[in-house]
Amino acid sequence: MKSSRLVSILLLLQTRGRLTAAQLAQELEVSVRTVYRDVEALHAAGVPLYGDAGHAGGYQLLAGYRTRLTGLSAGEAEALFLSGIPGPAAELGLGSALAAAQLKLRAAVPAELRDQADRMRSRFHLDAPGWYAPDEEVPYLTAVADAVWHSRVLHVRYRRWKEPTDVDRRLEPYGLVLKAGRWYVVAGPGPRTYRVDQILEIVSEEGELAEEFEPLEDFDLAAYWQRYQADFHARLYGGEALVRLSPRAAARLKGPAARALADSGTVEPDGWTRALLPIESTDHAHGDFLAMGAEIEVLGPPELRARMAATADALAATYASG
Template sequence: MKSSRLVSVLLLLQTRGRMTAAQLAEELEVSVRTVYRDVEALSAAGVPLYADAGHSGGYRLLDGYRTRLTGMTADEAEALFLAGAPGAAAQLGLGSVLAAAQLKVRAALPSELRPHADRISGRFHLDAPGWYADADETPYLPAVADAVWNRRAVHVLYRRWREPTDVERRLEPYGLLLKAGRWYVVAGPGVPRTYRVDQILRLTATEEEFTHPGDFDLAGYWAAYQRDFHHRLRPARAVVRLAPGVPLPGPAQTDAHVEEDGWTRVTVAIESVDRAHADFLRLGSGIEVLDPPELRDRIARTATEPAERYGHRARPVTAGPDRGARSGRSRR
């Protein structure tokens, strides 16, 4: 464990430059005292590591010092090749770059780790898009990616769902996301907004450089966006009772309570009365809607109308010998 941490200290200083003991401790999730001991161990091993005193001080490596030590394990080598998404890289125009990078990494791996990388490539393939969905046409994806990378504003003609559908926008692209095979760009100016890249009808690149918000966290923004999306998707609530073994028909909003008869009472989020009506009917007699009254009444009507219809049209059928005797008389 200590040897792995020493390698991490060395690589952090090599890639990031000067770092304080507190910064190293936070990165490695250890105490500052442990960092002091690790630095002493590296110095004793001959690593040219120096400490600068003062407010802006910290530890640093001698200028020009590079280590060829990576400390890569078999699991890390496998994860590296599994993380490569050739489809997404190809859409971004980086397919050949990814292939070249993987080839170089494989060549740099110790001989005992190369079979692990080959095994991952041969046994796992990541295909993000879902079934029954055509791939989105994203002709402007490389241009958007270039704008994200170089922090250049773009002018786009964008198609949205509400009127007016086609609008012109000046975007400052902060980051790109791939979700279920669909590309999204998060862009300003101002409060970040999410745009589907396949809905960009026209794009004009500019040389106008924008200032990227220093506190913008793409992963954090997307997590919050998805939570808000699910909240907006299911803004209403329904109180239902479920028979034992019947799954929840939507996200639970309160703790489920098992009643004396074994049925579970719970409040679930629903998109609308119309959608919940269709979803709940699939559960048949395994669900009872208590609230809202409108939904309860609709399901009750849907359940009774077929019975009434068939009840009026059904004719009594005589079974057994009497049916056969009646058939015999009709033939005579």
């Protein structure tokens, strides 16, 4: 709705300062032409909004002007209450702060929004970790979070998967990410990604003696993490397998395999689907495809097909002897 978009423009300029029409359009997911029309509407309404042309130009509100149009909609109130995940907040040492903030928010919103938010909390619960992920100790999470917040260098003893496993690292922590119940710190130089639960020791000084670093001005944590995940999946699935799948097996595929099936799958006259699926390695594919039993036929690569056939022969011999 236009009225909601106009309020969003005011709040964006109030909280961020000068923004270009292109930046506003990206935030609001509209065209630049729409932003121009909205700015004209705000001018007509008497809002002290002005713009400067040029490379360093953009729109901004007159100094000292602040809008009071900050009331929450029902959906916004529900989203705010739903976004407070107590587990991660407690791990960061913010459990009591989150509870206090939600209490204040609940007292501030109108009664009808309070009822809707309470109903949302009673019917939806967010549990980030996976079913089979063990509860891992993350003893240095609070210290890492503090270093992120205050731009302090960390000298750590870190355990990695390859030899030598235990190494010393100097980290400039840019941000923390919680993924599937596991905490990661994104740090320079690089930047690179480290699992916080694999930090064995922090040996850097604290307080006033701690070395500080200058955060990268153009670093976008969310954008970095999106690129990191894309690169991770590209490296993870370094091979491909040509297979035939029964309708039942095709319906069971998930993730990258399901997307590959949708992109490359061809249904054959017998109802089975021929597709080129991404695989991590021959070992991983062998185990994954065996779980499908007779619902899959591996056509290639030859070494994977030969290994599947050998396993099938061994299974047949085992059950025939019984």
